[in-house]
Amino acid sequence: MDFIAFHLIFYLFFIPPLISGADTLVVNQSLSGNQTLISLAGNFEMGFFKPGKLPNYYIGIWYKNIKTLTVVWVANRETPIHDRFSSKLKVQDGNLVLVNESNTPVWSTNLITTDKHASVVLLDDGNLVLRYESSSSPPIWQSFDHPTHTFLPGNKLGYNKHTNTTQVMTSWRSREDPGVGLFSFEIVQQEKKYVLKWNRSVEYWSSGSWNGEFFSLIPEMRVPYVFSFNYIDNANESYFTYSFNDPSIISRLVIDVSGQIQQLTWMENSQEWYLFWSRPQKVCDVYAKCGTFSICNEQILPSCNCLIGFEPASWRDWNLSEFSGGCVRKTELKCRIKEENPGFITSYVPVNFLPTFYENKTLSLDESACRRSCLDDCSCDGYSFIDKTCRLWKSENLNSISLVFVSNDFNVEKFELNVKVASKDLQHPIKNTRYKKNDKVNLGVVIGSVIGVVLVLALALFIIYRKKRLVVGKTKMEGSLVAFVYRDLQRATKNFSEKLGSGGFGSVFKGVLHDSSIVAVKKLESVSQGEKQFRSEVSTIGTTQHVNLVRLRGFCAQGSSKLLVYDYMPNGSLDFHLFHKGLDSVLNWKTRYEIAVGIARGLVYLHEKCRDCIIHCDIKPENILLDADFCPKVADFGLAKLVGRDFSRVLTTMRGTRGYLAPEWLSGVPITAKADVFSYGMMLFELVHGKRNSEQFQGSVFTFFPSLAANVVMGGGDILSLLDSRLNREASVEEVTKVCKVAYWCIQDEEHDRPSMSQVEHILEGVVEVKMPPIPQSVKFFIDDDMEDVPFFAASSSIFNESSSTGSSQVHTSSLSGD
Ligand SMILES: *[C@@H]1O[C@H](CO)[C@@H](O)[C@H](O)[C@H]1NC(C)=O
Ligand SMILES: *[C@@H]1O[C@H](CO)[C@@H](O)[C@H](O)[C@H]1NC(C)=O
Ligand SMILES: *[C@@H]1O[C@H](CO)[C@@H](O)[C@H](O)[C@H]1NC(C)=O
Ligand SMILES: *[C@@H]1O[C@H](CO)[C@@H](O)[C@H](O)[C@H]1NC(C)=O
Ligand SMILES: *[C@@H]1O[C@H](CO)[C@@H](O)[C@H](O)[C@H]1NC(C)=O
Ligand SMILES: *[C@@H]1O[C@H](CO)[C@@H](O)[C@H](O)[C@H]1NC(C)=O
Ligand SMILES: *[C@@H]1O[C@H](CO)[C@@H](O)[C@H](O)[C@H]1NC(C)=O
Ligand SMILES: *[C@@H]1O[C@H](CO)[C@@H](O)[C@H](O)[C@H]1NC(C)=O
Numbered sequence: 001m002d003f004i005a006f007h008l009i010f011y012l013f014f015i016p017p018l019i020s021g022a023d024t025l026v027v028n029q030s031l032s033g034n035q036t037l038i039s040l041a042g043n044f045e046m047g048f049f050k051p052g053k054l055p056n057y058y059i060g061i062w063y064k065n066i067k068t069l070t071v072v073w074v075a076n077r078e079t080p081i082h083d084r085f086s087s088k089l090k091v092q093d094g095n096l097v098l099v100n101e102s103n104t105p106v107w108s109t110n111l112i113t114t115d116k117h118a119s120v121v122l123l124d125d126g127n128l129v130l131r132y133e134s135s136s137s138p139p140i141w142q143s144f145d146h147p148t149h150t151f152l153p154g155n156k157l158g159y160n161k162h163t164n165t166t167q168v169m170t171s172w173r174s175r176e177d178p179g180v181g182l183f184s185f186e187i188v189q190q191e192k193k194y195v196l197k198w199n200r201s202v203e204y205w206s207s208g209s210w211n212g213e214f215f216s217l218i219p220e221m222r223v224p225y226v227f228s229f230n231y232i233d234n235a236n237e238s239y240f241t242y243s244f245n246d247p248s249i250i251s252r253l254v255i256d257v258s259g260q261i262q263q264l265t266w267m268e269n270s271q272e273w274y275l276f277w278s279r280p281q282k283v284c285d286v287y288a289k290c291g292t293f294s295i296c297n298e299q300i301l302p303s304c305n306c307l308i309g310f311e312p313a314s315w316r317d318w319n320l321s322e323f324s325g326g327c328v329r330k331t332e333l334k335c336r337i338k339e340e341n342p343g344f345i346t347s348y349v350p351v352n353f354l355p356t357f358y359e360n361k362t363l364s365l366d367e368s369a370c371r372r373s374c375l376d377d378c379s380c381d382g383y384s385f386i387d388k389t390c391r392l393w394k395s396e397n398l399n400s401i402s403l404v405f406v407s408n409d410f411n412v413e414k415f416e417l418n419v420k421v422a423s424k425d426l427q428h429p430i431k432n433t434r435y436k437k438n439d440k441v442n443l444g445v446v447i448g449s450v451i452g453v454v455l456v457l458a459l460a461l462f463i464i465y466r467k468k469r470l471v472v473g474k475t476k477m478e479g480s481l482v483a484f485v486y487r488d489l490q491r492a493t494k495n496f497s498e499k500l501g502s503g504g505f506g507s508v509f510k511g512v513l514h515d516s517s518i519v520a521v522k523k524l525e526s527v528s529q530g531e532k533q534f535r536s537e538v539s540t541i542g543t544t545q546h547v548n549l550v551r552l553r554g555f556c557a558q559g560s561s562k563l564l565v566y567d568y569m570p571n572g573s574l575d576f577h578l579f580h581k582g583l584d585s586v587l588n589w590k591t592r593y594e595i596a597v598g599i600a601r602g603l604v605y606l607h608e609k610c611r612d613c614i615i616h617c618d619i620k621p622e623n624i625l626l627d628a629d630f631c632p633k634v635a636d637f638g639l640a641k642l643v644g645r646d647f648s649r650v651l652t653t654m655r656g657t658r659g660y661l662a663p664e665w666l667s668g669v670p671i672t673a674k675a676d677v678f679s680y681g682m683m684l685f686e687l688v689h690g691k692r693n694s695e696q697f698q699g700s701v702f703t704f705f706p707s708l709a710a711n712v713v714m715g716g717g718d719i720l721s722l723l724d725s726r727l728n729r730e731a732s733v734e735e736v737t738k739v740c741k742v743a744y745w746c747i748q749d750e751e752h753d754r755p756s757m758s759q760v761e762h763i764l765e766g767v768v769e770v771k772m773p774p775i776p777q778s779v780k781f782f783i784d785d786d787m788e789d790v791p792f793f794a795a796s797s798s799i800f801n802e803s804s805s806t807g808s809s810q811v812h813t814s815s816l817s818g819d
Contacts, residue, residue: 025120030090038064039124044072046122048084052176052320056080059089059098059107060178061126061143063250066266070273072126072150072252073143074178076107094118096130096141109141125154148178151185151253156232158239159189167239168200171255174322182324183259183286189238192231196261196280204287205261205280210240218279251276257321259286291326292395293419295347308345309421331422333378342375343426344382344418357384357391374420382419393417481542482554486561488514493521501573501622505639510568518568519553523561524639531557538564541638544610548602550625550633569633571626578621578690586724589731591630592687596739597764598632599624603680603757606637607673614638615671619679621686662751674751680760681746684739685709690724706747706779713740714775738763744773 021038025031036047045064048057049071059075081087081100089098094113100106115132118140122128128143144155147169151157159166166189171181184197188206193215196205208217210231215221221229231240244251250266256278263277280286283303284296290304291313304318306327312318313325333342363369363385370390374380381395490496492511500508506525512518538555541564545551556563571577574595577587587595599619606614616623616637625633662671662678685693685705693705709722719737720729742763748754753774755763763770 023122025089025091025096027091027116027118030088032088033085037120037122039122039126041124043124044122044126046128048081048087051178054176055082056177057082057084057087058178061122061128063266066250067271068273070252071178072148072152073128074148077148077178077180079106081106091118091120091130094132094140096120096128111141113140126152127155149255153243153251154241156237156239156241157185157194158187158232158237160237162236169255171257171259174257174317174320176320181257181322182288183255183257185255185261187238187240192233192238194240196255196259196286198259198287202287204259204285207279258283259289288324290323293327293329294323307347307419309419309425329421329425331424333420333422341423342420343423344371344374345421345426347417347419358394359392361390362388363390371418374418380420382417384417386416481539481552482565484554484556484563484565486556486558486563489521489556489563489565492519496521496523505636511565518570520566520568522564522566524564534562537638544606544614544638546602546605546610547631548598548633549605549637550635566635567633569625569635570628571630573622573635574624574626574632575621577626578686579692586690586726587630589723589727589735593732593735593739593764595624595626595630595632596684596687597761599634599680599683600757600761600764602632602634603676604761606634607676607757613673615673616676616679617671619676619683621683624683672751673757674754677746677754677757677760680757681743681754682706684743684746688722688724688736688739688743690726704779706743706776709740710744710775710779713737713744714772738770741770741773744776744779745770747776747779748774749777 021036023037023040025037031037031047034047036045038045042064044061046059046061049060049062049069050057051071058077058080060071061073062069062071075089075096076098079098079100081098083101086101087099089096091097094115095111095118096109097105098107109130111130113132118130118132120128120130126143129139130141131137131139144152145167147155147157147167149169149172151169157167157169166186169185171183173179173181182199184200185194186197187194192210194207195203197203206217207215209215212231213221214229221227227242228245229240229242232238242253251263253261253263256262260278260280260283262275264273265276266272267274283289290296293307293310295305295307296303302318302321302323304323306312309330310327311330312323313328314322317323317325361373367385370383370385373390374383374392377392379394380392382393384391384393489511492513493509494511496507496509498510500510500520502508506523509521509523510518511521534557535555538552538557542552542555550569551567552564553567554565556565603616603619606616614637616634618636619634623634623636625635627633662675682693689705689709691705711717712719712722719733719740720731722740723729723731723736742755742760745753745755746760759768762768
């Protein structure tokens with residue numbers, strides 16, 4: 001006994017104590033409680049963390065300098081410990097081992113070794129490395145070889161040809177549980193591509209094969225300004241790796257619990273993670289994202305909602321954004337008991353997301369026979385009766401594929417699916433207007449009636465306007481805002497029943513005020529400010545008045561309810577007119593040109609003329625509203641400041657399309673008005689082309705309009721061939737050329753190469769001429785290489801022609817050569 005006691009004391013005595021803030025753990029040293037390892041330069045920290053409310057602790061690595069705990073690696077994903085002070089992470093017998101409260105190993109690096117002289121060091125790139133012997137010997141084990149859900153710059157993710165093992169990244173089970181979730185990101189080594197899979201089996205997204213430069217289905221990887229990419233395939237291994245040209249950028253690639261792969265960048269000035277890129281682009285394209293009996297809708301947060309009559313199988317998971325458990329009936333069906341009398345609720349499902357039907361039969365009878373056969377079959381969960389075909393549906397056949405509903409996809413044909421619910425759940429009034437029939441169906445009818453309504457409204461509004469002008473005349477004070485009472489707005493909007501749309505800041509509802517003027521009421525979400533500050537911000541917005549800005553009429557700030565009341569714009573938003581097929585009236589070129597000029601004037605006012613310069617930050621066709629005369633009005637300005645730090649969360653809802661965002665959004669530098677100029681330029685292309693500038697392949701052809709158009713614009717080709725085909729080449733060659741050139745100037749990679757909005761305005765107004773723009777890197781990389789030899793490409797270094805008469809504002813650009 002004495003001997004053992006002595007030995008124990010001796011042993012304890014000689015354990016080198018862990019120096020707080022050290023980056024290394026050596027033999028017999030241990031880490032416990034709130035002790036941490038910190039990498040040499042202080043980039044990363046490792047220790048115990050608790051991700052949720054449960055008393056579950058995990059060993060993790062996180063960013064040391066980021067206040068929002070952001071874990072990049074977890075050791076014991078499946079085996080949490082509960083008392084971090086009596087659990088230990090230690091280097092023992094050549095392994096890194098985590099022992100729990102009862103000194104039982106719950107996690108280990110599991111190396112078979114006799115080597116006792118191991119040490120573990122946390123490096124500044126976030127890698128945890130286990131070495132034997134000296135600190136210069138090669139790693140025996142490293143966390144980078146065992147990624148969890150994060151792929152850090154400098155790491156590699158791939159396949160080891162010696163051990164035939166694939167590195168797999170897996171999502172967390174929920175935001176509060178780092179356990180292995182259903183979604184994974186892994187390499188398909190033979191094809192040199194990466195895929196996203198559900199439950200390690202169903203592939204729902206692919207990067208396309210590496211073609212030496214980029215993954216074929218991620219053409220935006222060619223955008224050169226921030227990343228370096230590399231794919232290595234040698235005798236030992238096959239992997240992809242990426243890094244940043246600017247090492248100060250903090251960025252990570254994660255497989256999120258949503259099933260998306262996301263690139264997030266830390267924004268130093270707003271202190272938040274900003275989603276720069278994600279795939280699949282549509283969250284609803286994630287396989288089985290919402291589970292059974294649910295609807296996935298891109299447009300709202302959360303995207304998953306249960307069908308009427310159903311509720312989440314687990315509220316807890318649902319509240320943690322873990323939706324794959326799906327929904328269950330509120331009231332279980334007792335099929336055999338006849339008097340239960342189940343009924344049906346109709347949902348609308350796009351045809352490309354048809355569930356599998358277990359039986360199809362042609363009935364010459366009416367729908368009631370189909371309904372009857374579903375009622376008679378206890379295992380039938382729903383039916384669809386179209387064209388005399390009765391289709392019966394069972395949820396296990398659906399196998400937890402969400403019913404996907406994308407409200408803004410006007411080209412998708414939808415059909416009715418009638419889902420069986422208990423009679424009790426039928427009686428409840430349908431509270432959620434989101435699922436109302438006319439919200440989401442027969443788009444021809446919707447568009448038709450929208451146009452009808454718009455015309456009638458336009459007329460009504462015109463009359464009201466005229467009347468108001470006569471009656472109210474000049475009594476209304478400039479810049480005065482009405483402070484509305486919540487109840488009045490509730491009444492005006494019929495309890496917020498008629499939704500006009502929803503954006504990052506909240507939903508917009510139509511309302512009619514006492515004086516019968518029509519307004520758009522925006523219900524702001526997540527306003528962090530107090531009432532006083534809110535009022536002062538609102539009054540700033542209120543005094544920002546211009547013919548090309550949507551006018552704020554008033555506001556309401558009662559408790560947590562913050563609402564803004566705007567003029568109603570009868571012609572809706574620009575995206576509707578540009579992108580929705582099947583509209584009878586197409587905006588003609590003259591109108592488009594005037595819209596371009598109008599938006600420019602609105603932005604000039606915001607950037608330069610009003611008292612507090614306002615950067616809009618979210619210029620896109622959805623935020624350009626059109627009045628009865630198609631005069632453009634910029635909407636949503638000033639809200640970035642109002643919503644404060646939440647703004648990057650708002651941007652996040654844009655779901656990572658490069659779309660309208662200037663490259664500087666990625667690097668986390670402060671945003672200037674030139675970011676709006678970039679977005680404006682992207683929008684100009686869409687005005688010309690009548691389609692989104694989306695980066696996609698159609699067959700083998702890559703369609704990114706600014707790239708395709710560069711050949712024509714710079715090469716002096718047939719400019720009208722770029723025009724929206726619905727315009728039948730009816731446009732001024734000179735104007736289209738001018739708009740295209742301005743657009744290229746606006747989307748220059750470097751902020752200082754882009755013109756100011758007043759320069760843009762002057763060009764479009766014909767006051768000054770515009771020179772041939774250089775091709776921005778982001779666009780050039782999509783162009784055939786031989787194009788660069790065209791001498792015409794020796795583009796100007798300044799936006800204005802030498803002949804132009806503007807003395808003052810010359811823009812200097814870097815020359816095109818040297819790359
Ligand atoms: C570590 O502890 C073991 C007993 O668990 C002991 O045999 C060994 O000598 C110790 N190693 C060092 C370097 O202190
Ligand atoms: C770490 O834990 C000890 C013991 O519970 C406590 O006294 C100390 O304040 C903690 N240190 C920090 C930095 O939280
Ligand atoms: C430690 O882990 C072992 C094995 O998983 C387990 O049986 C034991 O209950 C754990 N101890 C505590 C205190 O949780
Ligand atoms: C890995 O796969 C190759 C070819 O399929 C095979 O020759 C080799 O023996 C495998 N190695 C291991 C360690 O399984
Ligand atoms: C995932 O696949 C396994 C078999 O590979 C299966 O047992 C399990 O039920 C699946 N999970 C879900 C949620 O379907
Ligand atoms: C492959 O690994 C061996 C030893 O494991 C090494 O000698 C060789 O250089 C490696 N080959 C490449 C291409 O890295
Ligand atoms: C989930 O969220 C809803 C609404 O926020 C709340 O009413 C409910 O209590 C939450 N449930 C759980 C289990 O967290
Ligand atoms: C029923 O019809 C649907 C849609 O046409 C089809 O996808 C499905 O395979 C059919 N099912 C059976 C059992 O024939």
